[in-house]
Amino acid sequence: MTNTVLTNATIVLPDEVVHGTVTLKNGQIEDVSETLSSVPSAFDCEKQYLIPGLVELHTDNLEKHFVPRPKVTWPGQPAVIAHDSQLIASGITTVFDAIALGDVNENSQRLENLQLMIDALKQASTDGLFRAEHMLHLRCEVCHEDVLNLFEDLIETPEVHLVSLMDHSPGQRQFTNMDKYRTYYQGKYHFNSDELERFIEKQKGNSLQYSDKHRRGIVDICNKLNIPMASHDDATQAHVEESARMGMRIAEFPTTEVAASLSHEKGMAVMMGAPNVVRGGSHSGNIAAHELARIGVLDILSSDYCPASILHAAFVLKNLENDHDISSAINTVSRNPAKAAKLNDRGEISIGKRADLVLVKEVNDFPLVSHVWSQGVRCF
Structure with missing residues (x-):
């Protein structure tokens, strides 16, 4: 050549x-x-x-191409190709497509589209249609009643290279602020007041019934298969201590300075959303990523819901008052995520x-x- x-x-x-x-x-x-x-x-x-080339560990962008409007499902091949094109145009050459297993809403299209998305990704890869390299990140909603079965069905899929454990139950982690929780889910699902309160009570019950059992089961399997794991929305010292005991390599979106600092201290790579950096703060009212950069505990940036934000955020980072120069800022979107995901060749x-x-x-x-x-x- x-x-x-x-x-x-x-x-x-x-x-x-x-x-x-x-x-x-x-x-x-x-x-x-x-x-x-x-x-x-x-x-x-x-x-x-x-x-x-940027290494993206957590993007929900694929879902937007499969469901461009509520109740609209787009054909698989054009959806994944459009997604891939958007990533490449953003400088992302390695992507972990975040596929949600379980959801807090029983009427969500996520579960309907789960296998469709995976099959479309596999087929496009087999046909040589991608410009970025695509891997799978299984996002496990541990409070969902069927998440362990879904996980066991998919975990030995060769494309799976990362697993995260989420619990979006009300009153904890991302949503310790119940006013923020009500605003977010009422806006997302258009609940009236009574429907919202019933939804909240159901989520609390599911968390009590399923979360701990499912978290332990998924962690045991990942450790046996040597698959990297990420915690999600850790907020307290107890959350971080648990994540460290379970062998998490990545702390996804810690919601407080306490959780982020302790995660970093314990050797977990702290990952924050690039949109948080670009916007100057969290849309959920949690810790701002630039505050973690200022104290030296921000390791990885992820585009989350906006692919173009990841490179933008790295350049914002180098211009803020912190220890990041252009090299260390670019490391947060390339070298550091690659290392955390055990990709030592890039x-x-x-x-x-x-x-x-x-x-x-x-x-x-x-x-x-x-x-x-x-x-x-x-x-x-």
Whole structure:
């Protein structure tokens, strides 16, 4: 295979930024040099930032393409291809598609579309239609009565590389503030007041009946299969202590400074939503991601519900008052998530790593994706 030479680039390495050339061969990075190339076919990066392909551990974006409007289900193949295109345009070359097992709403389309989404992802991958590499992240709603059965049916699917344990019951974790809980779910499901109160009581009952049993069962299986796990919305010291005992590698969206700091101290990578950074705070009234960055306990950013937010947030992060420069900010969306998910072949620009690269032009502190290479092949 002919070498691809990217020169005159501002290369963002894990610990520094250099001006020079990156050479790609056979899908990997063959060389990184602080000199400019004179090869006639070299691609002139025009001093733009050259960064590793972004690694996205938690995105709900796929669901939006399958259900573009309530009660509307879109055909599988065009849905997953549109999703993939949006990711690549955002600089994401590795994605963990977050598939929800169980839901707090028994009428949700999530369960109806579960197998449809998985089958469409598999088929598109088999047919070579994706530009990003897609893996599965099973989001397990532990208070759902059937989540353990759903999990056992899917856990040995080869594409599964991450599991998170969620409990969206009222009065805890993401929704310790019941006013926020009522506002969120009444707006989402259009409950009247009586329907909302019945919904709340049912969720509390389900949590008491199922959550602990299902959490333990899922954790036991993941530990046997050596699949990385993430906690979700830990809020208290007790939550974090439990997550650490169970072997969680990632602390997804801790809701308080106490939980985030302790998670970081115990070796769990603290992941926060990129929209939280871009917007300047949490839509649920929880801890702001920039506050965790300020005290040095923010490790990973995830686009969550908005793919374009992940690169935007990294550039916001480097301009805030914290210890993040451009290298460490980009690490939060590349090297750190790759390491947390046990993907040691990517996430940074260094010799021997996968040639997943993104060329970025900064305009008024906003990053515009110019080009993307996936395993050495330009795909955007």
